Amino acid sequence: MPRIPRGFGDNQVYHVINRGNARNKVFHKDDDYISFIRLLKEAIARHPVKLYAYCLMPNHFHFLMSPYQAKDLSSCMQWLMTSHVRRYHTHYGSTGHIWQGRFKSFIVEEDSHIITVDRYIEGNPVRGGIVTTAAAWPWSSHAESAGLIPCRFVSCLPVELPEDWTHYVDTPLNEAELEKMRRSISRQTPYGDEQWQKKVALDYNLEATLHPIGRPRKSGEA
Template sequence: MARLPRLTLPGLPHYVLQRGNNLQPIFADAQDYACMKDLLREMGRRFAVELHAYILLPNQLHLLATPETADILPHFMQAVGRSYVRGFNNRHGRSGTLWEGRYRGTVLEPQAWLLPAMVVLESQAVTQGLAARAVDYAFSSARHNAGAQVDGMLRLHRAYWSLGDTPFAREAAYAQLLDRGASEEVQEVVLQAALKGWVLGGDSFVQGLQQQTERRLTRQKAGRPVRGDAPIG
């Protein structure tokens, strides 16, 4: 089946996934990770894209981001990708692209899916055996969102604020969610939605978005439907 065209909507969070070609490594050393973080910070400011969460894995990167305008997220990802590959190739004496193709992603209903998606994203280091706990992994936003350190390039989404009345309460509540992790079912739903371009949200959310585009927003009805409520654990 042909891949759906990517959907970008202003003011809504997007789960974005970019993988190495044939899942080859895209980071060779600590300087590469630092370079990618610098680019995300710089291009986020330049293109008015708010970053809520990220993880840099050896062969892929995942982002949770909200673009200010409808056309800005592709430009942001293109700028990050091209600049990173150019620097990576110069440093490591290689040529050609690193990426398997254009990035993939999906739009999230914030209240139902932002927190589950954050947990799925920041738990990828644990899922892939790179760390015992999400906050132990150095190349992600987990420590910031759990209150262990400050990362100035990140912006908390309003859905995160619903976790508590004070910063400490929110950070403690999120740290508990992160330690508990996401169920295999929720992980599968989030990652497959990002890979396939299916919108994650309840019926009313999806129907409202469907009025704005002719593009199909959910998978066809064969199989189990994606639910609007997203339990973690």
């Protein structure tokens, strides 16, 4: 199957995801999370990229990021992934692939959709049944975005968050919101309203991400 094209643009907001190889666990203990967050902080300091939200799960991560220039997202993520793999192999005496491959990313519309993505990201450990509230998961940006601790390296979103952010994040997304999010993650489809999606897909050569996966039907097929 051909690779889905990437649509990188200056000052766009992206939902960025990567998973452990074969969905294997990557973060085995607290020190693994701490070391990765330290590397993430350094990656943001080294590259002109804003980080709006993040969540580390045992076998994957989610970021909400905005590069100043299109190339900055790739260079930031390449540095982070390479640095982490080097650290992981040195620490565990291992070899081989740690991550499933290149990271996934898709552009997010800067309106209520960006709030939904942030909510989805920080709500991961609640949705996964690891904790009962996002405030109890230490490996995400939630404590910062909810004002529970001072911001360390996370930037403020370009839109205002709802009041009682923790309650909002802990409240499950409805099925339509989840389905739309999963479709964007699967196909790296721009995440926003329909007209905005079509415009962004056209601007960044992402029309293929709007179509279902699979070969086109032949004439006469049901």
